[in-house]
Amino acid sequence: AQKVTQAQTEISVVEKEDVTLDCVYETRDTTYYLFWYKQPPSGELVFLIRRNSFDEQNEISGRYSWNFQKSTSSFNFTITASQVVDSAVYFCALTSDMRFGAGTRLTVKP
């Protein structure tokens, strides 16, 4: 069965700390895409990144980085030097049947 697990329901950090959000997925597909979306307190869903199953290179975008490991079926998201504006719910998603994880609520305290 296709499944996305975000085991961390809530994480709280202090500004400037690094934080990693975990995402583990299950799929029988050989070709698939993984995504991360951000939902800030205002409620909209914002696309952050897409990664295809054939590309295991890590990606960095400013303070954000993503670690895709096919061997462990994980697609983890790290925020370096977190800021209050990073406070949001973050969702990991898998193209297979468009499965979303339950989300991780990140709170960054000043």
Add this chain to the structure above:
Amino acid sequence: EAQVTQNPRYLITVTGKKLTVTCSQNMNHEYMSWYRQDPGLGLRQIYYSMNVEVTDKGDVPEGYKVSRKEKRNFPLILESPSPNQTSLYFCAARTGLGEQFFGPGTRLTVL
């Protein structure tokens, strides 16, 4: 500006009163979806459409209907809403690579 619009943004209604939430996209994407978001459950797909006149059930289709008569519009219909359909609803239009553009959400309360 590329966008997905939903209306209404907020709705309070009573059990059994039919309602429609509209969704429209201006990006010419073939694939559209409806999701509901509930605490602790993330986003669950209600229905999706891969093209005009083609719709299919997602994970939680019970109590909902959709139609796709034109590419840009994908309304969600609740024929007889019940309190367990109180939720936050998102419409999305999707690219061929799976990236989804979401509408702003509709917060529905069924009393």
